[in-house]
Amino acid sequence: MIRDLEHADYPQVAALQNAHYLHHFDHSPQQIENSDALAREKYGSRFGRIVLEQEGKVQAGLLFYPPLELSGVFRFQIFGNPAHYSALYLDFLTRVSPFSPRAVESVVREDMQDMDFLAHAGLVNRYQSWGAHLKLSSFEYSRFQLLEEKLFLDGYELNSLEHSGSEALWQELYVLFLETWKDAPYNPTTTPDFSSFEDFRDSVDTGRAFYAAARGKIVGYTLLSRPSSKGEVSSEHTAIHPQHRTKGLATTLKATALEWARREGVREASTGGTVMNLPMLRVNQKLGYAFEPMWCTWWLELNP
Structure with missing residues (x-):
């Protein structure tokens, strides 16, 4: 079942998200919740977090928002079990379609597991940067x-x-x-x-x-x-x-x-x-x- 994130989901979301980013950017559940609250103030209904729940447990999630420097574009970050990426991605596209976006983008490190999914989903590796x-x-x-x-x-x-x-x-x-x-x-x-x-x-x-x-x-x-x-x-x-x-x-x-x-x-x-x-x-x-x-x-x- 895909649904909007709820308050009780933050501990599971934090664990999935921190693992996805290989613990380079670890955040506590409270930090993520605070960040989401600020994003909702900034982006309104154009910001969202959705999760895929299975047998009472969050298996994967997706965050989306429109970066202010890119008009008409939605940026999304997906994390968790790759088996559920396609379902979350299609749900995300449905949710943002009323805003008529001209493009979507996602930023990932080359050693992360969503690289293959993004390529198979038809996205193009347009820019590369280093840290x-x-x-x-x-x-x-x-x-x-x-x-x-x-x-x-x-x-x-x-x-x-x-x-x-x-x-x-x-x-x-x-x-x-x-x-x-x-x-x-x-x-x-x-x-x-x-x-x-x-x-x-x-x-x-x-x-x-x-x-x-x-x-x-x-x-x-x-x-x-x-x-x-x-x-x-x-x-x-x-x-x-x-x-x-x-x-x-x-x-x-x-x-x-x-x-x-x-x-x-x-x-x-x-x-x-x-x-x-x-x-x-x-x-x-x-x-x-x-x-x-x-x-x-x-x-x-x-x-x-």
Whole structure:
């Protein structure tokens, strides 16, 4: 039986979902329920969670919502027993049909069990992105000090900015974001959805922005999110003005951010990006990140 998720289902759903994501993103039943409540406020009837119950036990589930950065598209995540994926997927398509979506998509890691199902269901592997982690106990900032000194001699000055810092500096960072994001390789799962200045600044929260200035003008930045409950920070976005690229600014800014996090007692850092962004891939290799299996965005046009 396929039905809407109920409050009593959250413990079973949490167990299935955490196992599906190979325990990389473990969430408690309460955390998932809280997240769902926020999603319902944000998306209304366009958000949903359905489960397939058999003999009184949840066997599989599906979550769906319309990502704000993709008009007319529904994103879905499926988890649990693969034998029930087809039934859940068809039920999902029926539920969203009144909204006349132009496409549906799902984002999964290449070592997860729903890859085969999505291919058989007719979706296309449209985008690929990578994720990576770095244990800060092994991070050595000294490897990048000569590069920082060279940049200083070339007229670059590095600084950091808190969420509550100068409004004018944050505005300047946001202007640089607007100038640079369009020439970066696009991937809907890794291109940041900073639809407003507030979204941009809030991505840092209790973390930090680190920026480089030349002749009094900001020419590059990297954003580091707040430390999570697991003692991990995330590198949210890095951008360098086109006229100041290939000088090592991105590497130095990210190294400076990682050293700040290490001194704050953070144990691990994560980052990611589209496979098409080779310069950023090389930067993160230099920093010592360990790369993980790719994330794949599967896509199906419903009204081509």
